[in-house]
Amino acid sequence: MASVFGTAIKRREDPRLITGNGRYTDDVQLPGMLYAAILRSPHAHARIRGINVEKAKRHPGVVAVFTGRDVAGKVAPIPTAWLPPDSNIKTPAHPALAVDSVRYVGDGVAMVVAESRYVARDALELIEVDYEVLPAVVDPEKAMEKGAPAVHEEVPDNVAFHWQAGSDPASAFQDAEVVVRHRFRQQRLIPNAMEPRSAVAQYNAGSGEMTVWVTSQNPHIHRFLLSNILGIPEHKLRIVAVDVGGGFGSKIPCYADEALVALAAKELGRPVKWTEDRRENFLATSHGRDEVIYAELAGKRDGTMLGLRIRMVANMGAYLSTAAPGVPTILFGLITVGPYRIPRAHTEVYGVFTNTTPTDAYRGAGRPEATYVIERMTDLFAREIGMDVVEVRKKNLIPAEEFPYTTALGLQYDSGNYHGALQKALEMVHYEEFRKEQERLRTQGRYIGLGWSTYVEICGLGPSQIAGAVGFQGGLWESAAVRVHPGGKVTVFTGASPHGQGEETTFAQIVADRFGIPVEDVEVVHGDTDRIPMGWGTYGSRATPVGGSALAVAADRILEKARKIAAHMLEVSEEDVEFADGKFQVKGVPTRQVTFQNVVLQAHLAWNLPAGVEPGLEAQAFYDPVNFCYPFGAHACVVEVDVETGQIKVLRYVAVDDCGPVINPMIVEGQVHGGIVQGMGQALWEGAVYDEQGQLVTGSFMDYAMPKARFFPSFETAHTVTPAPHNPLGVKGIGETGTIAATPAVVNAVVDALAPFGVADLEMPLTPEKIWKITHGRDA
C-alpha cells in the first residue's frame, strides 16, 4: 500500500464546509435562546458621566440591559496571559464593560439582551451615554512623549513594558566599516477572518454546568481564562469550537464579549447568542502589527555583517490583549538576526498604550516584522557597499554545516540549509537573465524589479520550560489520544484546534500511515473540551510539529501494545515480529502474519492476551517539544511599476520553502499561497488608519483593501526538505511562512524597480500615489 504520508489527498473538511453543513458558532440554535448586542464607545477616550438604560429596558422584546457597574462584581477583569519577565509590565484592569472611562472606539459600554438580534440592535440606540470626551493618542511614539494623554491614569507614561534581549553590540559597531541606519513603520493590519467572532452560552442551573460555543483557536485556553473570569470551575465549564472560520491570531484572545454572554446566560437562565457584525469586527477584534522600528546594521565593505541593534516601539492599543506582549518581544525580538550569522545583536522593545483597538498576534506575529526589518536592512546594506543583494545574502547565511546554530540572541536554530533554498530559488528565477531583461526594459522606460527574502522563522511553539521562562502563562506542549475501535477504525482526539488549516485531513494521514490503514478509517476530533484531552490549541504554526508529534507518539504506543498481542497470536517473541503495510509478520516468513485489524479485535475481545497486557487499545500522549522549529526558505518577487500612475503589477512570485517532510503537498501549497497573499496584502494594500481623534478611518471593506485573487499571478512554489531533528515526524510549521517571507520580497522588488529614481525605501502599504509622487519628483 502506498504511504498516505506525503500524498496530496483532498481536504476532508471541505465538502462539509462548502455545502453549508459546517457547524460554526453562529449556527448553534438552542430553544429559548436570547440575543445580545453590545454598545460600543464612539469615542477613543472619554469619561462616562452617566448611562441611562431605561428606554432600552422598556423597549418591547428587551429582556435585560447590563452596564459596566452591573457586571463589575460578577465578571473579573479580562486578563493578559503573556507577561514577559524583567519588563516592568503594567496590566491595568480591563473591565468587561467600561465603568468610568472608555479607551478606544469600540470599547464595550453596555450589553442589551433581547428576544431577537434585531430588537437587541435597535435597543442599542435607546441607551443614552453622557461622555466627557478626553484627548486621545493613537501614535505609539507620540504616546511616549511627555505630556501625552495617559490612556490609563496608573500608567502616566503609557509604557506598558520595556523588554530587552541580547548583549550590547557596541564592539561590532566600533569595528564596522559601514553602519546602515533606518526607521521602519509596520502599519497596523486588521485580521479580517471570514467568520466574525461569535459566542453562545448555555447554563444549567441544576448541575452548575456552563457550555460556551465560541470562535476560538484554543478552547482550553478559553476555558482556563473564562473559568477565572466567571468563577466557574473548569470541570463545570465546557468550551466548544469545532468549525471556526479562520482566525489568523485574532481568535486566540479571550474577549470581554465572550464572558458577558456567559454571564447573561447564567443571570437570565436562558441561552444567549452574540455574533459581532463586520463593523464590530473592524473595531473590537484584535488588530495586528503597528510598530515603529529603528534598526542599525554594522558591517564590513566585503559584505560581512557584524552587529545589529533594534529598537521597537509597539502599539499595544488600549489594553494588553491575551497574548499581545509576547508578540513584539519573544516572537519578534529574539529573531531579528534572521538567517544570518550576525555575531552581536541587541533588541529593545517598548510596548505602549494608545487609544486604539488592542493589538495581538496576527499571522506570523512578530516574525514578519523581524523578517521585514532584516531583509530590508540587508538590501540597504548591499546598496551602501555596492554589492549584489544575493551576494550579500550568500555571504552571511548560516552555512548548513553549522547547525544546530546558536544565535547572538540565544535561540538555537534546529536545522537548515539556507544556501540550498536560495540556490533553488535562483535557478527558478533565472537571476542573471532577469538582470539583463531589467536593463533592456529600462531603456524603453519600463521598470521591473526583483526582490528577495531569505527568511527563517521560529514556530512550533514550543518547549514549555521556555514558555515559562519567557512569561507565557501556560504550557506549550500538546496532547493526543488515539482510540482504536474493535472493528479497526480509529478516532483521534487532538488538543490542537484546526480552524482552516486542514488537520482533520493531515492528522488522519499521520495515523493512517503509522497503522497502515486507509485514511478514511481515521476520524479526527477537535475543538470540544468535553471530548478532547487538555491541549493548547492552534497558533504559532504549532499544530503539526507539536500536536502531530503528540499524535505520532500516541500512535506508536498503540503499535507497541499491538505488537505484543501480535507476537502472542503468532506464537513468536516480540523481537521476531515486524510491522509493515498494516500487517504484523514473523520476520522472514511472509505466510505467517496477522493484520492490524485482526490484532485490534483480539485486543478488545481479550480472550487470549499475553500475560500482563490489558484489554482495549487506546493511548494518550502529551508531547512537549525540546526546541522550537525553524522553517526557512527563499522567496523572490518580480514586479513591474507603471511609473506614470505608480501602479504595481506583480509579475512573478517564486517561493522555496523548507518545512521538513511534507504530509500533504496540496494543503502545504494552500498554506503557502494564503500566506503569500496575506504578506503581499501588507506590502501593497492593507493598512488601518486612525485619525487624530482616534476614529478608525478604514473601518469597512470599502476603505480597507483586502487582497483579491485577481491581484496575483500564479505562484511558483517548490520545497527543499530538511527535517527537524527533534520531533518524531521531522516536520516544521508552514502556516505562517508565506506571510513572514512575502512582505519584504515585494517591497524589495519595488525598491529595486525604482532604483533609477534613487529610491532606497518606501513605507508600506506601497499605494500607487506614493510611487507616483516619487516618479514625478514630488516628495512622498
Added chain:
Amino acid sequence: MIPASFAYERAQSVREAVELLESHQGEAKVLSGGHSLIPLLKLRLTSPTVLVDIGGIAELKGISAEGDRLVVGALTTHAEVAASPEVRRHLPLLAEAARQVGDLQVRNRGTVGGNIAHADPASDLPAVALALDAVITVEGPAGRSEVPVEDFILGPLLTALGGSDVVVSVAFPIPKGKWKGAYEKYPHPASGYAVAGVAAVIGVDDGGTIRDARVGITGVGDMPYRARDVEAALVGNPATEEVVRRAAERADAEGSFSGDLFASEDYRRHLSKVYTRRALMRSLP
C-alpha cells in the same frame, strides 16, 4: 449589520410603484437590485420607513434596439448588459464598463436603473452614459418624461428624480458613421469603485479627421462630468496619437476634483489625464 425596521411593499407595475411612493410622501425608497441601498440600510446611514420593491416588474427588464439607440430596462443587471450580444455589437464600450462594475455578485444583482438613480460619484456607468449622451426615461405622478443624463445627475448621490419617480429605462444612442469607444478604469483596491474611470468615443470622417469626440469621466470628484475641453481639442483634428496626447492633457480643465485616503486631488487630476489618454488611444478608429 442589521438595518432599522421598515415596511416592505412589492409593486406589480411602474404605475403602482409610483403610487406607492406617492402615498408614502418621501418616506419610501425604491428597492431594485439592492446593492447600493442595502449596505446603506445596514450601516443605518439611511432608514426609510418603507421599501418599494420594483424587482418583479417585467416591463422594466431587457435590452432592445429601438431605431438608432439601445434601450436598457431599469431592472437589467450589469451582468446582462455585459453579456448582451446587442450591447456588444452596437456599444462595446458599454459592455466593457458593465463588465468592470463591482464584483460578480454586484454585477449579477445590481441594476442599470438602480445604478443611475443612486448616482454614486465613482460609479462606472455614468461615465459611459455621459459619453453616449444617454437619456433616462422617468415615470412619475405626472407621467413619463425623458431626461438627458447631464440633466439627471446633479451631484454626489443626487439626481433629478422626484420622491415619487421611478427610472424606467436608460437609452444609449448608437453613434453614427465610423467610430470607436473604450472604457478605461482604475479600480479602488478595496471598494472596486473607480478612482478614475474614463469613457471615450471618437468618430471620424472618411478623411481620418475627428468629427465627433465624447469623453465622460467618473471617480475623480463629486460627480461624473463631460470633458468638453478635451472633446474640443479633438474635433476637427486628424485622428492621431499626437492629437490625443495633447487633448488628454485638458481632462482636468472641468470637473470638481477631490481627494480621499487613497488618492489625493492632485493625483486624481493626474489620473484623469492618463486614463483619458488611454481611453482615447483605444478609441482611435
